[in-house]
Amino acid sequence: MTAATPRRRTLLGAALGAALTVGSTAGCSAGHDPVRTLRLATGPEGGPYNAFGRSFTEAVAHSGRLTLTPVGSSASVENLQQLADGSVDLALTTADVAEDAVLGHAAFDRPIGLTALARVYVNYLHLLAPADGPVRQLADLAGRRVATGAVGSGNQVTAGRLLRQAGIDVRQHPLGLAESLEALRSGELDAVFWSGGVPTPAVSALARELPLRFVPLDAVAALLRERYGPVYTAVTLPACAYGLPDPVATLGVGNYLTARPAVPEDAVRRLLGILFDQWATLLRSVTAGARLEPRFAVSTGAVPLHPGAAAYYRSVYG
Template identity: 40%
Template sequence: MTLTACVGRTPESRRIRIATGSPSGVYYAIGSALGRLSTRELPATQADVMVTAASAENVRLITSNQADVGFTQADVLVSGAGSTPGVAALARVYDDLLHLVVRADGPIKTLEDLKGRTVSVGAHGSGTAVTVGRLLAVAQMSESGVIDRRELGLDDSLQALSRFEIDGFFFSGGLPVAGIKQLNSQSRYRIVDLSKWVGDLRSTYSEVYVVRSVPISAYQTPPVATIAVPNLLVVSSAMREELAFDLARLLMERRDVLAAAHPAAERLDIRSAIATEPVPLHPGAARYYRSVKP
């Protein structure tokens, strides 16, 4: 997978597998654009985009050498023992915001109002499921029977809510989430304020959690504050330095193409990209950022 730069030699071909998420989610939009750029602009490179359950599955695929690049929420990589071994970051891409989506004319106005309701907590293997599991734990709502849980991805959650099969769903993603925006254009839904739980999440689990606002422009709904967590593009620590350098360069130099795929990529910039703590930057990515440091 090394890019050979010697004059007169054909570069060795390399294939990169990019683990994303739901086809209607931010990971897939930006990951697909990155895959097309990699295939088109990096010599002898073929990129394959993988549809997955998102963050937690993506990390598992990378650590088991079944994927080369993956998107993940930072909290998935953090435990009491530190960050996940064998994983390094290419960049901090944007912040994921945790959405709790319910009907605007319904009775659910707070997290506690979910008691006794049927709710999707995110697909098994997703970053949403990790964050929601921690949120319910600090809210003392994680015991069996408090809520009727469903483990649905974004697409299935959208359909289930519109069919009145569930009372609400959680999804963590960059603004705006296309599926949620489309759902709200068809009927009236709202985002529930979850910001009061950030302090408990920070003290119990990790300081990666912060408060961010969902502005009215995102979904044409009243502005609301919620839980946010940094979103990282990660690779195996064993990735060749040349490839990590090339991928970091594409992220920065072709940000316009990525942003055309999804507005969340507009938040990419060198100063924020290197803020991947507690996950270390890959040496190849770090070398790229040093080379373009103002």
């Protein structure tokens, strides 16, 4: 982490310099601008992106001269595809999907114009199975019925990479969170991958009904970090999160708030001002105990900061 810090500061410095020369014609008379509406791609109903999007929309609505319209989706991949075709102005996405997008890899047949406002919080990859079932470790998934996330979601990307890295073939079910947990409850699935904040309310609710096993993923997490770099981190599900007997080591992946480069700089600065002013309330619905700090928010890897974001962080750092 110490080796990455100077590089990130160099990138931030470059972005801040760009902020001095790259302007937005739409934002030059902000004091007299009409209310500007921006479309924010979030995620499916009941998921953390959707919850964050609703909370952020409400917070922005009270700010004046700027409103957000949340747009539901299956999450990260679809969000960035909508950003690329201009259907939305802002999008939430996982770090691994965002990096694929700027590099033109995997689901993206060409690089897309993408900028970051902030790394907002970290997803924890959960591997859930009934406590009395046959899945006790990752290798036990072989040949079994496993939910790996909805099509177009970051969950599906992360779970798929982990399974390929581990060399495990499963009977994949491309289901969202609500459908996955219901199928696990009814016995139609043997395990569920879920990437989200801690605790995820829907997972907590199921854990109160059905004794669950949370399978450690740290061994493969380390290999994924070696292969894909710092988009992945080592994290631990705390025992208190779901009433676990012990903490569970797993894989973390950042969540970014991203924007089309054409979004006006003054709008980006206002959005970040609201985000940093109200982060405790905004993150409460998606992950417990998280903090939003500029030194972590600027850690967006291969995704460049929006010039308006660079200007905002320059004002924070002084």
